[in-house]
Amino acid sequence: xxxLSGELVVFTIASILAIGFALAMVLQKTPxxxxxxxxxxxxxxAIFSIQLAAPFIAVxxxxxxxxxxxxxxxxxxxxxxxxxxxxxxxxxxxxxxxGFVAALALGGVLSGAALRAPMPKGVAPAITPLADEIPMxxxxxxxxxxxAFEALSFLLLVAAxxxxxxxxxxxx
Amino acid sequence: MTGALPGVAPMAVxxxxxxxxxxxxxxxGLAGTLLKRNALSIFLSIELMMNAVNLLFxxxxxxxxxxxxQMIVFFVIAIAAAEASVGLAIFVALFRVRRxxxxxxxxxxxx
Amino acid sequence: MNQxxxxxxxPLAGFxxxxxxxxxxxxxRAEAERGQDQPxxxxxxxxRLFHGVVGVGxxxxxxxLSFAALxxxxxxxxxxxxxxxxxxxxVYTWMAAGDYTVEVAFRLxxxxxxxxxxxxxxxxxxxxxxxxxxQDEEGYGRYFAYLNLFMFAMLTLVLADNLPLLFVGWEGVGxxxxxxxxxxxxxxxxxxxxxxxxxxxxxxxLGMVLGIFGIFALFGTADFSFVELAKRAALAPGAHIxxxxxxxxxxxxxxxxxxxxxLYVWLPDAMAGPTPVSALIHAATMVTAGVYLVARCSAxxxxxxxxxxxxxxxxxGTAIFAASIGLAQNDIKKVLAYSTVSQLGYMFLACGVGxxxxxxxxxxxxxxxxxxxxxxxxxxxxxxxxxxxxxxMGGLSSRIPQTFRTMLAAxxxxxGIFPLAGFFSKDAILGATAASGHWALYAVGLFTAGLTAFYxxxxxSMTFFGKARGDAHAHEHAHESxxxxxxxxWILAAFSIVAGFLGVPAALGGTDRIGRFxxxxxxxxxxxxxxxxxxxxxxxxxxxVAVTGLVWAWRWYGRAEGPPEAVSAQASAFYARTxxxxxxxxxxxxxxxxxxxxxxxxxxxxxxxxxxxxxSLVIDGIANASAFLVELAGDLMRFFxxxxxxNYALAFSLGALVFxxxxxxx
Numbered sequence: 001x002x003x004l005s006g007e008l009v010v011f012t013i014a015s016i017l018a019i020g021f022a023l024a025m026v027l028q029k030t031p032x033x034x035x036x037x038x039x040x041x042x043x044x045x046a047i048f049s050i051q052l053a054a055p056f057i058a059v060x061x062x063x064x065x066x067x068x069x070x071x072x073x074x075x076x077x078x079x080x081x082x083x084x085x086x087x088x089x090x091x092x093x094x095x096x097x098x099g100f101v102a103a104l105a106l107g108g109v110l111s112g113a114a115l116r117a118p119m120p121k122g123v124a125p126a127i128t129p130l131a132d133e134i135p136m137x138x139x140x141x142x143x144x145x146x147x148a149f150e151a152l153s154f155l156l157l158v159a160a161x162x163x164x165x166x167x168x169x170x171x172x
Numbered sequence: 173m174t175g176a177l178p179g180v181a182p183m184a185v186x187x188x189x190x191x192x193x194x195x196x197x198x199x200x201g202l203a204g205t206l207l208k209r210n211a212l213s214i215f216l217s218i219e220l221m222m223n224a225v226n227l228l229f230x231x232x233x234x235x236x237x238x239x240x241x242q243m244i245v246f247f248v249i250a251i252a253a254a255e256a257s258v259g260l261a262i263f264v265a266l267f268r269v270r271r272x273x274x275x276x277x278x279x280x281x282x283x
Numbered sequence: 284m285n286q287x288x289x290x291x292x293x294p295l296a297g298f299x300x301x302x303x304x305x306x307x308x309x310x311x312r313a314e315a316e317r318g319q320d321q322p323x324x325x326x327x328x329x330x331r332l333f334h335g336v337v338g339v340g341x342x343x344x345x346x347x348l349s350f351a352a353l354x355x356x357x358x359x360x361x362x363x364x365x366x367x368x369x370x371x372x373x374v375y376t377w378m379a380a381g382d383y384t385v386e387v388a389f390r391l392x393x394x395x396x397x398x399x400x401x402x403x404x405x406x407x408x409x410x411x412x413x414x415x416x417x418q419d420e421e422g423y424g425r426y427f428a429y430l431n432l433f434m435f436a437m438l439t440l441v442l443a444d445n446l447p448l449l450f451v452g453w454e455g456v457g458x459x460x461x462x463x464x465x466x467x468x469x470x471x472x473x474x475x476x477x478x479x480x481x482x483x484x485x486x487x488x489l490g491m492v493l494g495i496f497g498i499f500a501l502f503g504t505a506d507f508s509f510v511e512l513a514k515r516a517a518l519a520p521g522a523h524i525x526x527x528x529x530x531x532x533x534x535x536x537x538x539x540x541x542x543x544x545x546l547y548v549w550l551p552d553a554m555a556g557p558t559p560v561s562a563l564i565h566a567a568t569m570v571t572a573g574v575y576l577v578a579r580c581s582a583x584x585x586x587x588x589x590x591x592x593x594x595x596x597x598x599x600g601t602a603i604f605a606a607s608i609g610l611a612q613n614d615i616k617k618v619l620a621y622s623t624v625s626q627l628g629y630m631f632l633a634c635g636v637g638x639x640x641x642x643x644x645x646x647x648x649x650x651x652x653x654x655x656x657x658x659x660x661x662x663x664x665x666x667x668x669x670x671x672x673x674x675x676m677g678g679l680s681s682r683i684p685q686t687f688r689t690m691l692a693a694x695x696x697x698x699g700i701f702p703l704a705g706f707f708s709k710d711a712i713l714g715a716t717a718a719s720g721h722w723a724l725y726a727v728g729l730f731t732a733g734l735t736a737f738y739x740x741x742x743x744s745m746t747f748f749g750k751a752r753g754d755a756h757a758h759e760h761a762h763e764s765x766x767x768x769x770x771x772x773w774i775l776a777a778f779s780i781v782a783g784f785l786g787v788p789a790a791l792g793g794t795d796r797i798g799r800f801x802x803x804x805x806x807x808x809x810x811x812x813x814x815x816x817x818x819x820x821x822x823x824x825x826x827x828v829a830v831t832g833l834v835w836a837w838r839w840y841g842r843a844e845g846p847p848e849a850v851s852a853q854a855s856a857f858y859a860r861t862x863x864x865x866x867x868x869x870x871x872x873x874x875x876x877x878x879x880x881x882x883x884x885x886x887x888x889x890x891x892x893x894x895x896x897x898x899s900l901v902i903d904g905i906a907n908a909s910a911f912l913v914e915l916a917g918d919l920m921r922f923f924x925x926x927x928x929x930n931y932a933l934a935f936s937l938g939a940l941v942f943x944x945x946x947x948x949x
Contacts, residue, residue: 011185015193022197022220026204031212038216041197045223048190052230054242060249061223069219069256076260077212080267095929099206102936107199109943114191114228116947136239137246145243152250159254166261206933214929279926 011051018044031077035070042066056137190231197224211263211275215256222252287352287372287389290345290399291438297341297431301334305424325419335414338427342410342434346403353396360393360800367392369507369804371444378447383504390444390507394804397643397797398441398575401650405567406434408771412658413559415767416665426466426557433459437568441575445506446495449576453491453540456569457484463564464556476552483549487539490532491576497529498583513582526583530590533580534597541573543631544601547624548875554616558661561616566623566657567650574630574646581639581805595635595716599727602628606734608871610741614671615660618742622697623653625735629712632728638715639805640798644786645712647797648704651782652696655775659690662764662772663746668757673745675753682761685769687747689776694743696779698736699829701822707783710822711798714788717821718811732825736832744840788818 018041025037042065049058141149201224204217226245233241270278308330325331360367369392378385391399410430417426436455443449458481465477495505502509537543542550553565564570577584577594584591602625609621626649633642664671666683680687696703699710709732716725751758763769786797813821923934 008185011189015189018193019196019200022200025216025220026200026208031210031216034213034216038220041220042223045227048193048227049230051185052190052234054230054233054245057226057230057242057245057249060246061226064249064253065219065223069253072256072260073212073216076264079264082210082212095927095933096207098937099929099933100203102933102940103199103203103206106202106936106940106943107195109940109947110198111192111195113943113947114195115188137242140239140243141246145247148247152247155251156254159258163257163261166258167264202936206929206936209929275928278928281924281926 007051010047014044014047014051017041018048031082032074035073035077039066039070042070056134187231187235191228194224194227194231197221197227209274209276211266211278214275215259215263219252219256222248285352285370285372286348287391287442288374290349290352290389290403290442291435293341293345293348294431294434294438297337298428298435301337301424301431302428304330304333304337305422305428308424324421326421326423331414331418331423334424334427338431339407339410339414341431342403343407345434345438346407349399349403352391353399356391356396357800361796373444385445385447385505387448388444388506389442391442392804393801394575394578394643395441397647397801398571399438401647402434402437402441402568405650405654405775406437406563408774409559409563409567409654409658412562412661412768412771413557415765416559416661417557420557422466426463429459429462429466430560430563433463433564433569437572440572446498447505449579450491450495453536453572454488456564456572457481457488457540460484460553460564460569463560464553466556466560470555472552473555476549476555480549480553483546484539487536487546490535490539492536494529494533494536497525497532498580501525501529501583507579510579510582513580513586527587527590530580530584530587531593533576533583534590534594537573537576537631538597539573540576541570541627541631542601542624543573543597543628544604545874545878547601547605548878550624551617551620551871554614554620558616558657558664561620562654562657562661565620566653570623570627571630571646571650574627574634574642577631577634578639578643578805581634584634585637585808591635591637593635595632595721595724598628598631598633598635599724599731600628601625602632603727603731603734604628604872606731606738609738610734613674615663615673615676615742615746616657616671618673618738619653619656619660622656622735622739625731626653626697629709629728629731632724633712633715636716636719636721636724637808637810638712638719640801640807641708641711641715641786643801643805644797645708647785648696648708648779648782651775652693652703652705652779655689655693655772655779656697658768658772658775659686659693662686662768663690665764665768666761668760670753670757672753673742675757676746676751677749677753678747678751678758679761680747682758683763685763686772689769689772690747691743692776693779694739696783697739698833699732699825700833701826702780702783704779704781704783706822706826707786707788710825711786711788713825714813714818714821715810717817718813720811729825729828733828733832736829737836740833740836741840744837748837749840791819791822 021037021040021044025034025041028034028037042061046058046061046066049055049061198221201217201219201221204220205214208214208217226248229241229245229248233239233245266278272278308326326334356367356370369390371388371390373386373388375387376384377387410427413426413430417423420426433456436452436459438452440449440452440456443452461477461481464480465474467473498509499505502512504512539546550565550570554561556564584594605621605624605628609618609625612618612621626645630642630645630649633639633645662683663676663679663686666679666686667676670676692703696705699706713725713728713732716728786795788795
């Protein structure tokens with residue numbers, strides 16, 4: 001049993017939040033409620049990120065994911081007026097059962113595998129103060145990951161154009 | 173490798189815990205993908221799966237003291253944004269034609 | 284001069300030029316004549332001139348270069364008693380594998396100089412003759428192109444410095460033989476004859492190729508330096524059985540190319556080709572390639588005496604066998620064809636008893652008189668408007684005097700009358716056979732000499748003497764051939780008379796120049812001594828036999844006065860006198876029928892069985908069955924494409940699960 005510390009408490013609370021609301025998201029019938037549950041899950045994940053010494057990522061998580069992407073989802077839901085949810089029974093119960101089993105099995109196997117995998121020993125002692133994290137990220141982006149970075153910007157451009165084209169009305 | 177994590181101290185929470193939470197979230201997302209009928213809900217579940225993976229990456233980055241994990245997460249978030257926009261545009265177009273987003277109704281490519 | 288590569292390449296260039304021009308002109312003519320049903324007509328004068336000049340010129344130039352190369356060489360080598368070393372010109376490396384290389388290299392030594400001399404000389408004369416003979420043909424350009432290609436292949440064969448390059452020439456002459464025999468491609472029998480020639484050659488080529496491999500296995504090299512190794516008997520250890528096998532294989536190749544029993548069957552049928560082709564390919568040059576091969580590898584043959592004995596027996600057997608068939612043929616070219624087979628038998632007989640230089644001497648003289656005979660027969664055929672049956676000729680001596688005189692000279696030469704060329708070369712062979720103690724072979728050779736004289740003079744008598752038979756109209760219009768045809772005849776006849784003087788034996792006071800000249804290149808095993816008295820006695824015997832044959836033939840065929848029935852009565856009297864044997868001879872001993880029944884028919888049956896039974900049922904069955912299985916699998920797999928995305932996602936997850944488990948468990 002690890003020593004009780006503030007960190008552990010925060011971790012526990014965040015994990016309960018994350019897992020709980022994830023379950024809620026899956027179990028909800030209405031899409032709007034699912035989206036909102038997911039937002040809370042993302043907040044939990046952001047807390048995890050901070051704990052894992054990635055504050056920049058945490059902020060990105062909240063701004064981009066929760067703030068932009070999920071809002072986009074909400075927009076689309078509103079646009080398509082999808083508040084109602086079809087509730088007829090599945091025509092193929094086998095999908096339900098097998099899917100359940102698969103998810104369960106995969107989850108179990110993956111966590112088992114993850115836990116059994118050899119863990120790296122310890123952590124290297126700090127050599128740079130925390131305040132230098134963002135400059136460090138910036139440096140990395142423009143040196144080791146330059147190609148990926150540029151490609152990413154191109155990808156975003158393409159996605160924007162594609163989204164525009166796809167949602168146009170017919171060219172009459 | 174790429175660079176040492178700045179300003180870290182030994183982990184108070186055992187890393188295995190993070191891994192378990194991450195895989196659990198992944199499993200939940202997978203269940204949602206397989207079991208929901210609304211196309212948007214399926215998409216949301218997929219987003220959840222991606223974030224679970226992000227968590228795992230961050231955990232490993234912390235464990236190894238390597239920045240590469242965080243960079244990967246950075247890119248994943250950006251790409252998810254792009255993918256979400258395009259995917260939703262497809263849904264919108266699909267909805268205009270079929271008037272539904274129930275995946276069971278949109279089963280045209282059957283034998 | 285040293286640039287030997289020019290000698291084969293010049294005719295090759297002639298082939299390319301003539302071939303291209305002929306093709307273009309022919310397609311142009313086809314365009315112009317489309318729709319009209321024109322009979323085949325001769326080409327315009329300008330085109331014929333072009334083809335003739337290129338054809339004759341390329342070979343003539345090659346002949347000039349050949350003599351420029353070999354005359355100094357011969358003169359030099361005659362000065363020293365053991366001759367000169369061979370001159371080799373290396374052109375480029377054809378194949379290289381490890382340390383062993385096969386080069387494209389040309390060699391000039393005594394043997395190849397001899398072959399080169401008459402191949403180019405007689406070849407040029409025949410090209411000149413063809414200018415006149417083939418002038419009515421529409422395929423004039425094609426003819427000269429093929430003929431040039433043949434010269435290229437033959438010269439490559441003669442000048443090659445190693446067996447693989449020789450084999451290239453060997454195959455090339457076989458190809459050209461096929462192309463030229465089947466020159467009249469609209470005639471079925473010509474096409475069939477071409478195929479027969481090629482296939483019979485092929486059977487021999489199998490032996491040739493295996494023989495080349497064998498030589499390489501025995502001596503580690505396939506260029507003619509193995510001759511030196513063989514002379515010193517420097518073999519791989521434990522190789523003595525293999526030497527016999529290799530010799531027999533090489534001899535098989537020689538049999539195919541030089542038409543010995545049983546692979547001779549293509550040569551009579553090859554007479555379907557134009558007469559100059561018969562003269563060049565099937566008398567003077569290609570068919571001698573087998574003898575050339577044996578002479579080249581003589582040092583190896585000497586190491587396997589039993590193989591040599593077999594060669595001698597097959598040679599003698601072929602000689603008498605073919606001569607017997609020639610007795611009863613009525614087609615003038617067929618007689619000459621069988622005569623060629625018979626004379627080739629003599630050459631192999633000589634090699635078989637160890638007198639390789641005597642064999643080569645006979646090759647040399649035979650080229651001249653046989654070419655003269657064939658070209659003369661072509662002249663006869665032309666003047667008789669393409670009539671080839673001798674029973675329809677007769678009394679032509681006054682109408683075509685030049686042809687008559689030259690053919691008479693060549694006939695006396697082949698019969699072996701002193702002092703023409705055939706006498707010296709044939710007696711060299713018979714003398715060596717006797718000296719080696721093979722009296723049975725000598726008897727066969729002597730008897731065949733008599734037969735040769737008989738059937739050759741029968742040919743002359745039926746054609747030129749007596750009363751004219753057959754078509755009176757053709758006889759009236761018979762006239763001498765143009766100068767392009769008669770001049771080569773005279774030249775060849777002249778050589779038929781004097782060429783023998785190169786090999787006058789010591790018994791008659793000569794120095795056997797040709798024998799000593801060839802000593803450097805061919806093996807000279809000890810044959811045995813004969814006193815000069817015995818030798819002269821044997822010469823007189825063979826002379827007597829030959830004269831007897833001539834006289835007998837003249838009595839039977841030459842003085843036939845009276846109506847045509849008398850002659851055919853005489854012919855059937857011939858068969859009546861000899862009964863069943865005569866009938867067999869007249870039917871060429873039914874060899875072709877025998878081959879058909881024993882070899883070809885079974886092959887066809889096997890082929891048909893394999894086609895119907897095996898190919899259709901088994902192989903097609905497998906192919907069809909696999910297609911059916913794929914279809915079946917497809918029908919079953921269809922059910923997985925439900926169209927529902929979630930099913931697909933489920934399949935993904937399950938697959939991933941299995942995979943992870945697999946990796947984990949391992």
